[in-house]
Amino acid sequence: MTDQEKNSVTPAAENTRQSEKAQKIQKINGVRGMNDLLPADAAAWAHLEHVLRDLTRAYGYEFLRTPIVEATAVFQRGIGEVTDIVEKEMYSFEDRLNGEQLTLRPEGTAAVVRSVVENNLLYEGPKRLWYTGPMFRHERPQRGRYRQFHQFGIEALGFAGPDIDAEIILMGQRLWDELGLIGVRLEINSLGQANERAEHRTALLSYFEKNHTQLDEDSQRRLLSNPLRILDSKNPVMQELIEGAPKLLDFLGAESLQHFEAVQALLKANNIPCKINPRLVRGLDYYNLTVFEWITEELGAQGTIAGGGRYDPLIERMGGKAAPACGWAMGMERVLELMKVSGSLPEPLAQCDAFVLHQGGETLTAALIVAERLRSAGIDVILFCPPDGQIASFKSQMKKADMSGATYAIIIGPDELAANEVQIKNLRTSGEQRTVSLDSVVDAIIDAIVGA
Ligand code: ATP
Ligand code: MG
Numbered sequence: 001m002t003d004q005e006k007n008s009v010t011p012a013a014e015n016t017r018q019s020e021k022a023q024k025i026q027k028i029n030g031v032r033g034m035n036d037l038l039p040a041d042a043a044a045w046a047h048l049e050h051v052l053r054d055l056t057r058a059y060g061y062e063f064l065r066t067p068i069v070e071a072t073a074v075f076q077r078g079i080g081e082v083t084d085i086v087e088k089e090m091y092s093f094e095d096r097l098n099g100e101q102l103t104l105r106p107e108g109t110a111a112v113v114r115s116v117v118e119n120n121l122l123y124e125g126p127k128r129l130w131y132t133g134p135m136f137r138h139e140r141p142q143r144g145r146y147r148q149f150h151q152f153g154i155e156a157l158g159f160a161g162p163d164i165d166a167e168i169i170l171m172g173q174r175l176w177d178e179l180g181l182i183g184v185r186l187e188i189n190s191l192g193q194a195n196e197r198a199e200h201r202t203a204l205l206s207y208f209e210k211n212h213t214q215l216d217e218d219s220q221r222r223l224l225s226n227p228l229r230i231l232d233s234k235n236p237v238m239q240e241l242i243e244g245a246p247k248l249l250d251f252l253g254a255e256s257l258q259h260f261e262a263v264q265a266l267l268k269a270n271n272i273p274c275k276i277n278p279r280l281v282r283g284l285d286y287y288n289l290t291v292f293e294w295i296t297e298e299l300g301a302q303g304t305i306a307g308g309g310r311y312d313p314l315i316e317r318m319g320g321k322a323a324p325a326c327g328w329a330m331g332m333e334r335v336l337e338l339m340k341v342s343g344s345l346p347e348p349l350a351q352c353d354a355f356v357l358h359q360g361g362e363t364l365t366a367a368l369i370v371a372e373r374l375r376s377a378g379i380d381v382i383l384f385c386p387p388d389g390q391i392a393s394f395k396s397q398m399k400k401a402d403m404s405g406a407t408y409a410i411i412i413g414p415d416e417l418a419a420n421e422v423q424i425k426n427l428r429t430s431g432e433q434r435t436v437s438l439d440s441v442v443d444a445i446i447d448a449i450v451g452a
Pocket of ligand 2: 283
């Protein structure tokens with residue numbers, strides 16, 4: 001076939017070719033466990049983000065954004081080798097172009113500490129920081145558990161006292177109140193210091209070794225690597241064994257106990273109820289002293305909406321000058337889900353304040369100018385644009401105007417234009433309609449909005 005022949009295919013033949021092509025082309029889906037944020041949910045996310053911004057300002061926390069990709073060593077060293085995340089959940093890969101070992105961040109704290117150390121942010125003293133963004137973990141996707149999910153987190157670095165532990169917990173409580181969440185409870189524990197955990201570990205090892213046959217496969221593996229994590233097991237057949245295990249709290253020295261009691265006293269003084277859960281150990285390696293989680297029964301198995309604690313050894317472990325720190329992180333999807341259950345999701349926002357209707361030609365030109373003038377005055381406007389390029393009847397345009405959630409329809413037809421006028425219809429009342437001059441439409445809309 002010559003080029004000329006190729007270009008001279010009949011419309012019918014072209015149609016057949018297109019539909020064959022359409023059959024062959026398979027659609028490409030998103031990655032399992034990684035979700036789109038669809039427009040229908042955008043208002044809820046924007047509301048949550050807004051509340052988070054206000055919350056962090058109210059407590060003097062500054063925003064820090066780290067990259068989504070870090071050197072794998074950041075998480076191996078920061079989170080610890082013997083943790084669920086590092087053992088089996090990380091998206092790690094080699095950069096083919098330069099051989100670097102990289103990882104999509106599975107959590108925020110290790111990366112924040114990497115940045116704080118690298119940028120010497122504690123040089124002038126302690127810092128209160130917050131972050132938000134996507135995290136990646138290769139887990140089995142299910143309700144409340146995704147492979148890409150979003151966290152909001154705060155980190156208070158360079159503070160040693162129980163006052164800051166209490167402050168970050170109060171922030172959490174204020175947030176749940178602000179978001180209207182129901183059924184959230186706080187559980188708290190102390191992991192003491194490394195030497196206290198070492199003594200407890202010895203007692204724990206001998207207890208579990210004595211009862212070796214009752215350990216499930218996961219726990220037998222953890223017995224050698226991280227026996228504390230056995231306490232975390234959700235396996236029902238292990239519960240009785242775990243109940244009888246030596247409690248870390250009984251191994252805490254005076255200083256650790258004092259810190260723990262001081263945190264509890266500060267919470268009590270602020271009317272924050274909490275339950276001591278001696279089995280709460282958290283999945284990450286870097287914690288000491290206070291650890292806590294906020295849990296709900298409203299979300300099924302994925303009931304932990306946020307968790308955190310003190311991680312005094314981490315900054316030094318990441319190569320910085322030793323400094324204490326604590327923080328927490330929350331799963332935004334789970335919190336939004338709980339808002340839904342609590343009935344506290346905001347109403348979806350209207351797409352615009354005003355919707356401009358026209359009949360093409362000169363009325364379109366006038367409509368475009370009116371729309372721009374309204375936008376310059378701070379009014380959100382959608383201009384009707386026919387999907388097929390054909391002018392639609394006012395009736396069908398009015399349906400679109402209604403669906404947009406706009407309060408006002410601004411109608412510019414040939415008759416209106418000839419008289420240098422527009423019609424303004426209130427779509428949210430009984431449909432009251434009035435005529436104003438083309439020049440005064442912006443003022444009329446502003447007056448109407450202010451007066452409403
Ligand atoms: P879980 O016990 O549910 O696996 P975790 O201890 O691994 O949680 P953290 O590392 O403490 O979770 O992360 C803080 C919060 O982030 C969790 O409380 C949860 O709300 C959220 N989160 C963690 N993993 C996921 C995930 N895969 N999908 C959605 N949210 C998650
Ligand atoms: Mg997990």
